[in-house]
Amino acid sequence: MGRYGGTERTVRVRDSVVRAAGAARTVEDFFDAVTRAMAPALRFDVWAGVTVDPDTLINTGGNYRNAVPDTLMPRMLDIEYREGDVNSLPELARRPVPVGLLSEAVGGDLHRSPRYRDIAGPLGYRDELRVLLRDRHGAWGALVLGVGDDGEGFGPAATSFAAALAQPLGDALRRLHLTRRAQEEPAGTAPGLILLDDAYRPVHLTPAVARWFDDLPEGPAPAPPLGAVRGPAAGGAPGEGAGPGGRPPGLPPAVYAVAAAVRAPGARETLTSWAVTRSRGRVRLHAWQVDGPAPARVAVVVEQAAPGEHIALIVAAYGLTPRERDIATLVLRGLPTAEIARYARLSPHTVQDHLKSVFDKTGVRSRRDLVGALFARHFGPRRP
Template sequence: MRRHGGVTRVGGIGDAVARAAQSARSIEDFFDAVKRVVRPVLRFDVYACVTVDPQTLMNTGGDYRDGLPPAMMPRMLDIEYREGDANDLSDLAARPTPVGLLSRETSGNLDLSPRYRDIMRPLNFRDELRVLLRDRHGAWGALVMGRADDSPPFGSPELAVAASLVQPLGSALRRLHLTRLAEENVSETAPGLVLLDGDHQVVHATPTVAMWFDDLVHTDDVPSGDRGLPPAVYAVAAAVRAAGAAPSHTSWMHSRRHGRVRLHAWRLEEPTTTSARTAVVVEQAGPAERIALIAAAYGLTPRERDIMALVLRGRSTVDISRSAGLSPHTVQDHLKAVFDKTGVRSRRDLVATLFVRHYLPDMTPAASAPQRRPSV
């Protein structure tokens, strides 16, 4: 196991990480820059930088090169999104400072945590530090770090450093989500279907599934037979099997070649003859995911998001007023808030700006697509 030793000054680490993150031109650059700067200070033995959907906190991708063995990922995501545990992302999201140390959250009794019992202890890890990366508009990702049994424990200085990363890295990730959205291209690959058993092992997959996942970020150095499925697939499969969950659940993830990919999972009420418990369809994401992410990144309220979507469909103020049950004056107030948050002055500017930033690349060959950086 690699050890990332060395000690640097804790003071100023937040500023250094913020500068590195702001200079990143892609989420992949962001992963590398953050890891490079925090490694000497937080001295982790296992590390993952994860992106999440700001609406649901569902896993949408990340850098797992220094993370858990791929064989452990189905169980890790099952605990996160189906079973639940101390210090999970939904727990962090409810805190004023979304930083947590598993040993503290369990009052030192780590055996209370299924994540510790089933994953950390077998791998000889003593603790896990998590940082939810969010700004005033929502949560955009997380850092997950672990230390081995023969490493010193995480302490108050590390927690202070982690707290200093929350807002600057959250804002940088929000910007990069919009940048990535503006650069996506439409895929012509046919949808794929994956059937998973009760342990999230693949029972059957159509041939097109591999085509959706063959270009995932940071898997080039992992043998194809050891990669398994992307964590986001295990996450949505686990979520649909959580107690009280609806029989289906939709999420998304990112692929370099195909852009935003929709994941739609169904819980199979009766096991098939192949013992499949969950079905996941993989296909190109549509306008709903795109609008939801744009709305979250610009900090639109649910009502503002709905009105923006109607404006993009060409609906008049009177039409919006009738369908939303609002007075025309209230609709105009919401529209003004949308204009202010997206940096435009009129309906025409709103439609044109969002079209150029986030829809035109889908209709333009990659070589000639406009390379505009969205204002945030």
């Protein structure tokens, strides 16, 4: 088993990873804790952690500072959500085991992958292992691990180890979603408008954009992890467009993701997604393509998400069944049992049975408690 040290040791490390995930208090801490705990059993040189919308699998945030420079972020997410590549998150979501190894997916010819040609190869990675973090209620994020040219690569033991973590880490990440609460934005703050060109470079940013995104989790600007970026993937000369300390003025990954997704073949005219900020909670993103001769090709508006927009995510994160989600949503909208029964085409007695299950899963005893608890936990302003 090499680095894995046998089945018994692998199980011990896996249990340690699950404990670390369960002990994390924020999504930001989750990926740091998980990757540290994995290191004794799984060799990797770089990693990225991603959170996704469980309905669309569009990126809503993440930690790339250990893997991808900001200069390459737009191209990476363009490949992910517009151009397409092997082991995409939707593809992994359709698999019985949501794990994908890049070298295996391309039959050993890494240059078949645009993600390798434009991102991993120029950065000096030789392979990539992706794990979609999902439980029985949906997908909540992904873990991407890379190994350098001088590494031993990922074998069957590595993919099996990663597969064993997909469900427990998905469950832990889902629970952490419940700890994120939206905070009301002070009155008078205008929505922000972002115009991007074909390469996702900002053409225009309204002044409000900085106020929406200046509190996003941010780490120090890394040097390219495994060698200098080469060729056109670098997006220009070294340091071009960099901000203070050499950090390029990048937008949040969630902005690039929804902008790329709306440009994908067959995409809807307008796509809606969200991003997570530290002090403002979830903010809503709306993207559409811009027609005309101007350099702008995509517009993205960022604004505070209304409390009702979080309902679907919150009830999903509590592990409610589809029927329970429908009924809980109607309760949160203030409908009485008789109207819920009519909308859901159920008897009032069946509605009450479903409500009892909802109460058990959310830890409340009544409809009033349900409404009060969910809004207090997830939609109300944070207490100092």
